[in-house]
Amino acid sequence: MNASDLLAELRERDIRLEADGLVLHVDAPAGAVTEELRAVLREHKGALIRHLERERKRLEEADRRGLVIKFSRERGYVSLHDPTTGEWHEVPASECPPWVLEDARAHRRRRGERR
Numbered sequence: 001m002n003a004s005d006l007l008a009e010l011r012e013r014d015i016r017l018e019a020d021g022l023v024l025h026v027d028a029p030a031g032a033v034t035e036e037l038r039a040v041l042r043e044h045k046g047a048l049i050r051h052l053e054r055e056r057k058r059l060e061e062a063d064r065r066g067l068v069i070k071f072s073r074e075r076g077y078v079s080l081h082d083p084t085t086g087e088w089h090e091v092p093a094s095e096c097p098p099w100v101l102e103d104a105r106a107h108r109r110r111r112g113e114r115r
Helices: 003-012 035-043 047-064 099-112
Strands: 016-020 023-027 066-069 079-083 088-092
Touching: 003 016, 003 047, 016 047, 023 047, 035 047, 035 066, 079 099
Parallel strands: none
Antiparallel strands: 016 023, 066 079, 079 088
16 A cells, blocks of 8 residues: 555545654544554654655645636636646636626736737
8 A cells, every 4th residue: 555545445435644754643533543553653654744745745835835716718717826736717607706707807908819
């Protein structure tokens, strides 16, 4: 099992890990951390810490960039860029709150785009 799969499984069980240097902190419901789980965490500690650090850096970069909102090329839709995943999502403009549409208009004005 790789670090990514292990973290996904732990998160499904509401077990959260946090890396602090070379220390791995575990936040879990009572009774969730068994001796078997402790052994797995010890075995994969290095890979888990590296993975958590990469996630942390990616989220910090995403926070710095922020959310990008613009009108889609598809009429009647808004494109939302998720900075945490890098994915673009197409959302019907009719389902967006007013602030999203205002941001899309501002983006279009800054770019000098036409309708």
